[in-house]
Each structure stands twice: as C-alpha cells, then as structure tokens.
Amino acid sequence: MRKVKIQDIAEKSGVSPTTVSRYFNRPDLLSQETQEKIQAAVKELNYSQDNLARILVTGKSNLVGVIFPHLHLSFYTELLNQLIKQGKEKDYSFIVYTSHDSKKEELELIDKLISYRVKGLILLSHILNSEEIEKLDMPVISIERPGGNFRQINNDNFTGGKLAGEQLIRDGCEVFIHINNGYHEDWPSFKRIVGFELSIKDRPKEICIDEKLTDPYSEMASEAIQSLLNHILREYNGKKLGFFCSNDDIANLLQRECIKKRIAIPQDIEIIGYDNSPVSDYAVYPITSITQNISLMARIVIESLDHYIPHESVVPASLIMKNTTLSPE
Amino acid sequence: MRKVKIQDIAEKSGVSPTTVSRYFNRPDLLSQETQEKIQAAVKELNYSQDNLARILVTGKSNLVGVIFPHLHLSFYTELLNQLIKQGKEKDYSFIVYTSHDSKKEELELIDKLISYRVKGLILLSHILNSEEIEKLDMPVISIERPGGNFRQINNDNFTGGKLAGEQLIRDGCEVFIHINNGYHEDWPSFKRIVGFELSIKDRPKEICIDEKLTDPYSEMASEAIQSLLNHILREYNGKKLGFFCSNDDIANLLQRECIKKRIAIPQDIEIIGYDNSPVSDYAVYPITSITQNISLMARIVIESLDHYIPHESVVPASLIMKNTTLSPE
C-alpha cells in the first residue's frame, strides 16, 4: 500500500535522504537547483510525508485529544465544530472520544491518547476530579469544569445567571424558576445559579434539579419537564413565570410543553436558555439565551495548546434577546 | 515529559526489550514468573505504550479518519456518536474533520490522514467524485454517497421514500409535497424522491428544492421554509397536505412554521421526516420519520474496516410512526 518514502525520492533526484528532509523542513538551506529536482521527484512519485515517523523522532505532535461526556448537546457539537475549524489553521487534528462511562474507562482513553502522543487533551467530561487530572503527564485544557493546576476555560457563569434574572425582573415576572440537570458547588456552571438567585433577591423562586434532564433527547427528560411544569403551574396559578434553564436544549423542551398547553410566550411565561446554540434559534419561538461565545472558547483552546500555562480563562457571557422574553421598547 | 520506555522496564525486570514487548502482544508465550516481574515494573514505572512506534514498525494502525460536510445535522453527529461508541470495542480511534470547502482542501485533509497512517477513511462529504476517490491509495468507506469502486454504505432510500408516500396516502392526504435541500441523480438520497413519487402515482404533487435548506439552522433556511409553506397554502387551499422532508431538521423547521400559523397537525397537514434522529423526538409534535438505522450503519462501517471488500451495502429503511401522521386504529 504505502511505499514511496524519502529514500525513494532521494534516489530519484540524486541527493541524500537528509537533503530531501530539509526540502520539507528548511528549504531555505537548499540551492534552487536541488529544490527543483526534489520537487519534480515528489510530484512524479506522488510522495506524501509520514507524520508518525516524524513525530517519533521530533517528539512534536499536532494530534490533540478531545473527550466529551456525549454528543447529544448542541454545546458539545458546536464546540467540536469550532475546534476543528479553527484548529485547521494551525494544522491540528483531533481525536474525538466520548466517555459516558466509568473512571477506569476514562483513564484508559487518556492512556490511549498518550500512546498516540497527543500534544494535549481537551477535557469536557466530569468523571475525573482535579487531583486525577493533575497527575496526568500531559497538558490538559478543561472546559466548564472545576479548577485545578491545569488550563481551564470557563464561561462567566455568574454574570450569565445574573443577566437572566435581571431580564426576567425587567419583564415583570413574578415567580422565578431555575431548571437544571444537576450541579456541584465546584462546577463553574453552579455560578449560574448563584448569579441568578442573587439577582432576583427575595422574590418567589424555585430551583428545580433533575438528573433526568442530562440527556434532553431522552423520553425520561421529556416526562420530567412535563411534570415539573404541571407542578409549577399548580403552585403559582395566575402569576407570570420566568424560567431560566441551564441549557438551550432544556429550554426548548420546556417551550414545547408550553406550546402544547397553549401558554402564551412571552406574555404568561418567559424562558431564557443558555449557550445560544442552534436549537435556540431553531425553536418555534427563538429562545432568548446567554451566549457562551463558543467560538472564542475554541480560539483560546487552540492558543493554549501552543502556549501552555496552567491558569483559568473566563469568557464573557452576554444576553441575546430573542422571542421568549419581551422585546425592549 | 514522556520518558519511560520498553527498555527501562526491561532493565528493571532483568529481561530483554523483546520479552517486554511480548508481554503486551503475546503474553501466552511468557512464563508466569517473567510476566509477574514485568507487570511489577510496568506498574512501578507507570509505563504506557507508544502506539506511534508500534504502528511504524507493524504497519497496522487503529486510527480512522472521518470527514463530514459539517456538524450541523443530527444525522452526522449521531453517526459520529455511534462510530465512537462502537469503535471503542475494536480499539479504533477517530480523527474527525469537516470540509465545507474546496476540492483542494479536501485532498489536503486526506493527505494528512494518510500521513497519520490511518487504517481507513470514512467519507460523508460530497466534494470528491468517484474517480478521485478511487485514486486514493487507502480503504474508503463512503456513506450516502454516489458509488464507485470502494466500500459504500447506503440507506434503502427508495423504500424510505415509498413508505412515506404510502403512509400519507393512507392518511387521506390530497396533495403531496417533497422538500429537499438539493439533489443529484447519482446520490443515493435521490432515490427517496423516486420512491416517493412512484408511490403517490398521479396524485397532485410538488417537489420543492432549495439549497438554502442545506444548513437548517441558518436564518436563510428559516425564511425559505416560510415562503415555501405560504406558497403551498395559497396554491392548495383547503386540501389536506402531506409533506415528506429530506431530513428531520427540515421537517422540524416546517413544523415550527405550521405551529406559528396554528395549522392542525396531523389533521390538516402531515409531516414525515428522514433519519429518525433526536430532533424528530424533540419537536413539539414528535415527527413521524424514516429511520436510517444509524447504529447499524456504524456497525457495518466498523466491520468493513476489518474486512475491506469494495461493494455496496444497503441498510433497510423503516417508518417510525409518531405524532405528525395519523395513528393507526
């Protein structure tokens, strides 16, 4: 299958393998004449480099590993999309894994990545804790994960939650409901709740946590949101409700139930999502959402691979007004 | 960074590097005693293999390249999801690219994959034609692409379209509309249209093609579907309409417009999508859809990597009844 190597084109063009290597890496060191000879041979034999051999000897790899919890959330697929797109310019290639599973399996995945000599690891899954990550003998860039002595890129979740609360207040909501699929106090996304609660002060509120919402495309999730909505409607009959959801997919799920119940959006119920992902635009009523600026996150990731300095970056959050909140006068 | 190699643990355990190598590849050839010695050393030094070196010498790689047109379609992300999941068992790792772009860029991507010595290439993009693919010096598995002398895995699109048409007839639709983002007669998905048209015979029909629907998450797409629906409603006022969309995302887009116009689904309009992807379940009225059996496709892909024999596989299509068509008595 693969046959033509540097040796072959060395012979063809009457120079040494070293010179051919230099043609690719330091062409400026070669005479015009040799360059042309080599170029001709490369074309004729349709030679293409062997990156593995090169990585082996130089120790410099452009392979990057990415581990997602799953791919059923727009935030993840959009981030992947941006990583691939922006990584292309710097010649990075991404090995993608998902890890729904055990700690043991995640460590095996990472080991496999190491065995492929990846330049770094982009981590979105929540299975490993900080100490375990710090033990890894490679650059790790975590996204929306609890901190530690590695590179972290997080959204300004606090401001995100605060912006949501403020908007709902401005629009005259009387009860404030946060829907989330689970939280830990050390997760960056926990700050959304903090910011939200702070902004609504002592107004009536409900914080609804349900792990069934983790995979919003499941039937379980659908049922969970249904009974949640029923509960809230019963409890706060006649009041204007302001919902703040931990992601757009959940917000969309909620909107769907509201439509089925013929509740007027945004007159009787307002909804604010998180991520400003395609689904939020794609919903029946495009969903007002907090943007995480995924493309900026991706850019910082790529940059961090080149210059790895463990610390946290916070990417600003902002409110994107759409049709599930009142439009400003 | 990376230091401990086979040599180190050979010294540590007092055997030759070869023996250590055998410990990983043919442990059955070693005595119990040596195995234990080596195991101890491996643990102590926290050794992990170097796959690149191994690929270099054996010529056998478990890296697989995947090229998608983009990642904004559930069919793509779900396929990727399944590939990663099912590939894990056979120890495959996937390098993922998207290629919105030029033929030149796509060939560069493929060249890069070759330079990483991938075992094979999974191709979903439509940029290269069959001859160009055949020229590639590696196993190529194409999915939903025109054929050629390589491995193809396609859905039984003809039956898929036919099933959709038959259902709409059964439900009493009077006008039959197919919505598509574009087609070529040699694409497998063209057969959906053929099967659909055949099943509805001489009944009133419209075949609507609009490239703006290619990325259904764009604003353009949204506007396109809106004016399309307006046109149809004007033209066939009072008739029951049966829509067959080329994918679930478009079907969802269409449903959204129907809801806004307060058209009764499935009484006045029926909608059938394609892919049976998460969005179809996630829509306000879960969308009746043709399943491509993505997980089966993924399984065949994985299988084909091990036993590469150029030919076409056709994966059966079937109709999944949900809420945008009448439920059977």
Add this chain to the structure above:
DNA sequence: TTGAAAGCGCTAACAG
C-alpha cells in the same frame, strides 16, 4: 550547501 551516521520506541525474524 550537502551527506553520513545515529537513533526516536518499538516489533519481527531468526536463533538458541
């Protein structure tokens, strides 16, 4: 401006 030699980390003969 070019080449010879050594070696990246590993495994496949072949031998014992």
Add this chain to the structure above:
DNA sequence: CTGTTAGCGCTTTCAA
C-alpha cells in the same frame, strides 16, 4: 521460553 539483530521512515547532530 527468551535474546540478538535489524529496521519501520524520518530528522538531527556533526562533519565536510
């Protein structure tokens, strides 16, 4: 059951 030797395809000294 284990070790010796050679070499995967490339780059990096060092020397000319």
